[in-house]
Amino acid sequence: MHHTSQHKATPAFKRTSTCLTWVCGRAWSVSLVASALCACASGGTSPGYTVTVAPPPPPVVENPIPRPGFVWAPGYWSWQGNSHVWVEGHWLPARDGERWIADHWSAQNGRWRFEPGHWEQASAEGETSVLR
Numbered sequence: 001m002h003h004t005s006q007h008k009a010t011p012a013f014k015r016t017s018t019c020l021t022w023v024c025g026r027a028w029s030v031s032l033v034a035s036a037l038c039a040c041a042s043g044g045t046s047p048g049y050t051v052t053v054a055p056p057p058p059p060v061v062e063n064p065i066p067r068p069g070f071v072w073a074p075g076y077w078s079w080q081g082n083s084h085v086w087v088e089g090h091w092l093p094a095r096d097g098e099r100w101i102a103d104h105w106s107a108q109n110g111r112w113r114f115e116p117g118h119w120e121q122a123s124a125e126g127e128t129s130v131l132r
Contacts, residue, residue: 048115055084055105055112069094073117076103097122 055077064072075089092100103117 048113049079050108050111050113051079052111053079053084054107059086061089064089064091067091071100073100074102076117077105078103079114095119099123 058075058077061075063074066072070091071094073090073092076087077084078087079085087103098119099122101115101118101120103115105112105114107113
């Protein structure tokens with residue numbers, strides 16, 4: 001007797017209201033997906049996610065000495081499943097006419113919204129500062 005298994009293909013990505021999430025047999029952290037796919041806004045909403053647990057204060061770290069041609073993206077707390085995990089800062093190649101807006105959290109109606117870092121048009125020539 002020949003048995004055939006009915007295997008449903010799992011889509012590689014699933015669109016949610018604010019971001020794409022990976023669904024390939026195991027759960028991936030929304031924050032990793034948000035970081036990797038920060039341009040996934042849908043329906044006019046900004047990318048990011050909201051949680052009910054406030055991020056801890058950032059650890060005390062020394063900012064590195066500025067490097068010509070680079071912008072420092074400071075570390076931030078990322079939500080990983082059920083807790084916040086610290087993500088170390090790193091250097092990004094500077095972009096002419098753009099500035100880096102750092103990853104950050106904001107309080108909204110008793111919840112905490114994470115906004116991934118992104119580049120935006122600089123308001124002054126040569127400005128490539130890290131904001132937030």
